[in-house]
Amino acid sequence: MNKFCGHKEAIDKLNESGKNEQDRIDDAVQMYERTEPFTIMHCWKILRNEAKWNNKFLELNNSTSLDGMSSPPTQGHIAAGHAESRNENIDTSHPEGRDSAKRRRSKSFTETSSSSTAVEVLQRLQEKSEKTELKQDQQMAEILSRKDEKIKIQRDLFNLQKKHMKMSMQQKKKENAIREKESEAQLISAESSIMSIDIEKVPLI
Numbered sequence: 211m212n213k214f215c216g217h218k219e220a221i222d223k224l225n226e227s228g229k230n231e232q233d234r235i236d237d238a239v240q241m242y243e244r245t246e247p248f249t250i251m252h253c254w255k256i257l258r259n260e261a262k263w264n265n266k267f268l269e270l271n272n273s274t275s276l277d278g279m280s281s282p283p284t285q286g287h288i289a290a291g292h293a294e295s296r297n298e299n300i301d302t303s304h305p306e307g308r309d310s311a312k313r314r315r316s317k318s319f320t321e322t323s324s325s326s327t328a329v330e331v332l333q334r335l336q337e338k339s340e341k342t343e344l345k346q347d348q349q350m351a352e353i354l355s356r357k358d359e360k361i362k363i364q365r366d367l368f369n370l371q372k373k374h375m376k377m378s379m380q381q382k383k384k385e386n387a388i389r390e391k392e393s394e395a396q397l398i399s400a401e402s403s404i405m406s407i408d409i410e411k412v413p414l415i
Contacts, residue, residue, distance in 0.1 A: 214248060217241040253328045
């Protein structure tokens with residue numbers, strides 16, 4: 211992936227007029243596939259905007275430039291690549307020299323290291339996403355648990371108030387019944403007192 215990023219960076223620096231972002235990506239893919247198929251486009255699209263991956267790419271880019279292993283292609287390299295593409299049918303029978311084989315092995319090692327880094331970054335992103343999702347699930351479960359507990363408390367309080375109101379009404383009914391009986395007893399007592407009076411002994415006014 212480091213190799214592809216180098217191609218993409220070089221294409222971006224050319225800033226060819228009339229080409230959009232997708233055209234520049236296609237040009238970088240064509241440059242890459244001169245030596246081998248590019249099969250990790252999905253990884254690159256995921257990692258291209260990740261700060262961690264961009265920092266890692268810069269680190270790999272600087273280290274390989276210092277060691278002389280590989281560096282992003284420049285405009286001269288791109289032009290040479292086009293020339294090589296035009297002349298590849300003219301001379302393709304040169305045996306691979308020791309230095310060329312060494313550079314190819316170094317490039318292969320760099321690509322393998324870059325791919326491993328991409329996989330590692332993807333794994334870390336996946337783990338981070340899973341942890342975030344798990345934390346969100348736990349928080350939601352806790353919120354729902356608290357909500358259920360609050361609803362239960364409110365239900366118990368309502369039932370308690372309902373029971374209290376029922377007992378209060380029953381108490382009032384009992385008090386009303388007692389007052390009615392007392393009033394009835396007083397009325398009977400008054401009637402009895404009136405009935406027991408001897409009318410003949412009542413002085414005439």
